[in-house]
Amino acid sequence: MRRRLGPGFWIAACWILLVLAGALLADLLPIARYDETLAGPPRSGPSADHPFGTDGLGRDVFSRVVHGSRVSLGVGIGAVLLGLAIGGPLGILAGYRRRATDAIIMAFNDVALAFPSLVFALAVVAFAGASLRNVLIVLGVLGVPAWTRLIRGATLSFADREFVLAARVLGVRDSRILWREIMPNVAVPAASYAFIGMAVVVVAEGSLAFLGLSVQAPTPTWGGLINEGRTLMDDAPHVVLAPSLVMFLTVLSFNLVGDRLRALTDVRHSGLEPVRQAPPAAPAAPVHAVGDSLLQVEDLRTHFVTERGLVKAVDGVSFTLERGRTLAIVGESGSGKSMLIRSILGLLPGSGVDRSGNVYLDGDDLTRRTPEEMRHILGPRLGTVFQDPMTALNPVRTIGAQLAEPLRVHLGMNRKQAREEAARLLAQVGIPDPGRMLGRYPHQLSGGMRQRVTIAMALSCGPDVLFADEPTTALDVTIQDQVLRLLHRLREERHMAVVLVSHDLAVVREWADEVIVMYAGKVVERGPTAEIFGRTRMPYTEALLQAAPRLTDPAHHRLRVIPGRPPDLVDLPSGCAFQPRCAHARDRCVTEAPELLEDGHLYACWYPTGSPISEGAESRGR
Numbered sequence: 001m002r003r004r005l006g007p008g009f010w011i012a013a014c015w016i017l018l019v020l021a022g023a024l025l026a027d028l029l030p031i032a033r034y035d036e037t038l039a040g041p042p043r044s045g046p047s048a049d050h051p052f053g054t055d056g057l058g059r060d061v062f063s064r065v066v067h068g069s070r071v072s073l074g075v076g077i078g079a080v081l082l083g084l085a086i087g088g089p090l091g092i093l094a095g096y097r098r099r100a101t102d103a104i105i106m107a108f109n110d111v112a113l114a115f116p117s118l119v120f121a122l123a124v125v126a127f128a129g130a131s132l133r134n135v136l137i138v139l140g141v142l143g144v145p146a147w148t149r150l151i152r153g154a155t156l157s158f159a160d161r162e163f164v165l166a167a168r169v170l171g172v173r174d175s176r177i178l179w180r181e182i183m184p185n186v187a188v189p190a191a192s193y194a195f196i197g198m199a200v201v202v203v204a205e206g207s208l209a210f211l212g213l214s215v216q217a218p219t220p221t222w223g224g225l226i227n228e229g230r231t232l233m234d235d236a237p238h239v240v241l242a243p244s245l246v247m248f249l250t251v252l253s254f255n256l257v258g259d260r261l262r263a264l265t266d267v268r269h270s271g272l273e274p275v276r277q278a279p280p281a282a283p284a285a286p287v288h289a290v291g292d293s294l295l296q297v298e299d300l301r302t303h304f305v306t307e308r309g310l311v312k313a314v315d316g317v318s319f320t321l322e323r324g325r326t327l328a329i330v331g332e333s334g335s336g337k338s339m340l341i342r343s344i345l346g347l348l349p350g351s352g353v354d355r356s357g358n359v360y361l362d363g364d365d366l367t368r369r370t371p372e373e374m375r376h377i378l379g380p381r382l383g384t385v386f387q388d389p390m391t392a393l394n395p396v397r398t399i400g401a402q403l404a405e406p407l408r409v410h411l412g413m414n415r416k417q418a419r420e421e422a423a424r425l426l427a428q429v430g431i432p433d434p435g436r437m438l439g440r441y442p443h444q445l446s447g448g449m450r451q452r453v454t455i456a457m458a459l460s461c462g463p464d465v466l467f468a469d470e471p472t473t474a475l476d477v478t479i480q481d482q483v484l485r486l487l488h489r490l491r492e493e494r495h496m497a498v499v500l501v502s503h504d505l506a507v508v509r510e511w512a513d514e515v516i517v518m519y520a521g522k523v524v525e526r527g528p529t530a531e532i533f534g535r536t537r538m539p540y541t542e543a544l545l546q547a548a549p550r551l552t553d554p555a556h557h558r559l560r561v562i563p564g565r566p567p568d569l570v571d572l573p574s575g576c577a578f579q580p581r582c583a584h585a586r587d588r589c590v591t592e593a594p595e596l597l598e599d600g601h602l603y604a605c606w607y608p609t610g611s612p613i614s615e616g617a618e619s620r621g622r
């Protein structure tokens with residue numbers, strides 16, 4: 001951190017502290033009084049007694065500059081705090097609530113931003129009277145639109161991050177998410193802007209003082225001192241130069257500190273949509289009588305209403321999953337894998353999305369649960385591990401604080417118990433020296449360690465089903481294997497079920513018991529792993545297998561690519577969605593969409609591939 005901020009930051013921070021100390025201790029310093037005339041010969045240059053010289057009345061310029069800093073810094077700090085106090089909550093509200101709240105707040109804000117602020121300040125101060133209070137209020141209120149915009153932007157970007165989604169998945173309340181997850185992150189850009197805002201206010205106050213519209217004489221202000229010295233520019237330039245230089249250095253320092261702090265906020269974004277569940281109309285679900293599966297998904301559909309048309313991201317997906325089993329979901333990018341998981345968990349945007357179908361957890365229909373009820377299910381019963389552990393963890397909270405959160409919220413543990421349990425969980429996921437690890441921040445851990453932490457978080461309340469959305473994609477190959485082994489071991493120990501989304505068919509083959517192959521939001525092949533890999537029926541699955549590299553492939557072996565591009569979900573081809581890319585397609589595939597047929601396992605194809613895909617190079621080279 002010290003190195004990242006650079007020496008310029010520290011010099012600037014020291015200067016600000018020096019000016020601040022001068023302002024606070026001005027009356028105690030062994031210097032002449034700022035209003036003492038003839039403290040020295042008028043218009044004399046810098047000397048040992050008067051380091052900045054004297055002005056036209058023989059007053060000590062150094063003392064006047066030091067006392068002037070009280071007004072400049074006082075107005076700077078006061079106006080920034082006032083702007084933040086009003087603009088901060090408005091920005092958080094707009095960024096977190098979004099939609100109508102955001103539109104209304106930002107419409108007013110944009111109008112306010114379009115106002116020529118300094119002219120407005122001049123007019124108000126001229127009308128209401130030039131006093132410290134009026135200047136502070138006017139400059140503070142004028143800063144509100146910029147604060148609102150900044151805090152809204154920061155809130156929006158952090159509300160999109162996976163650690164916020166992870167907190168929702170753990171069933172944490174909105175107010176707590178705002179307070180614990182978003183506010184600490186927004187604090188860094190806010191602190192950065194506070195310094196830049198102070199620079200702006202100091203200049204604005206200086207301008208008003210120069211025009212005689214700030215605090216009135218005899219109280220000195222930097223702008224006022226520059227104004228007074230104007231007439232002495234020819235024979236006593238130090239009277240203008242001294243306050244100008246101090247003001248310049250202070251404004252420069254504020255900007256420098258603000259700018260370096262801003263660099264600290266340069267964090268990666270996950271690209272995940274913010275999620276908010278609209279309250280379902282139906283009352284709490286009765287227990288489902290049919291089927292005893294742990295997780296049963298029936299005809300689940302998630303459709304987005306977009307400007308281009310209806311996007312059927314998940315279109316009639318059904319499956320069941322038992323305890324102690326791992327179900328893998330595979331398919332090309334955009335086939336609906338992640339959306340299927342989010343749809344099951346009920347973590348979808350509140351507007352423009354239509355979810356139908358049923359998700360039964362031990363017979364209890366989750367689609368009929370209110371968001372409040374889901375909070376008690378997410379975390380304790382359904383855990384989630386995301387792709388990138390860096391974005392799934394809050395960068396400004398310690399590992400211990402993040403692990404303790406679900407334990408305190410859901411299991412009602414006190415601070416000490418939660419800490420002990422957090423250490424136990426870390427040990428369980430194979431983290432050495434868990435006690436020390438609790439006090440660390442995510443950036444102090446390696447990628448593999450971070451993913452172990454997110455797994456520990458997902459497991460903290462003992463879920464029945466663990467959803468792992470590409471849990472190893474962001475990790476290097478050796479760590480991938482360790483993490484998958486860990487998931488497998490934990491599944492066995494805890495007798496839970498795992499839903500694993502993966503692009504990597506070798507991983508699926510090794511770790512999954514059952515496989516779902518998705519294409520354009522639909523399940524196109526489903527069955528036990530051995531069946532799917534050994535007796536592939538759907539040409540799309542076959543193409544996926546042939547496109548996957550294997551360690552046994554000879555050197556310079558050419559991988560097959562799947563011809564064409566994934567379909568546009570708004571404008572799907574007629575009949576089978578895969579037919580434009582399928583080598584086996586015939587007329588019927590264009591006119592009639594195939595249903596899932598059963599032959600050992602389920603597949604949706606009129607002309608399935610008959611021969612098994614062997615592991616050998618000959619069959620893969622066909």
Ligand SMILES: Nc1ncnc2c1ncn2[C@@H]1O[C@H](COP(=O)(O)OP(=O)(O)OP(=O)(O)O)[C@@H](O)[C@H]1O
Pocket residue numbers: 273304306311313331332333334335336337338339340349569
């Ligand atoms: N908010 C949204 N509005 C409209 N369409 C969306 C929205 N969110 C996702 N989609 C669409 O849903 C489809 C499925 O997305 P999803 O993220 O589930 O794909 P995926 O199979 O997980 O891909 P990847 O492997 O790249 O993560 C995509 O085509 C995407 O364009």
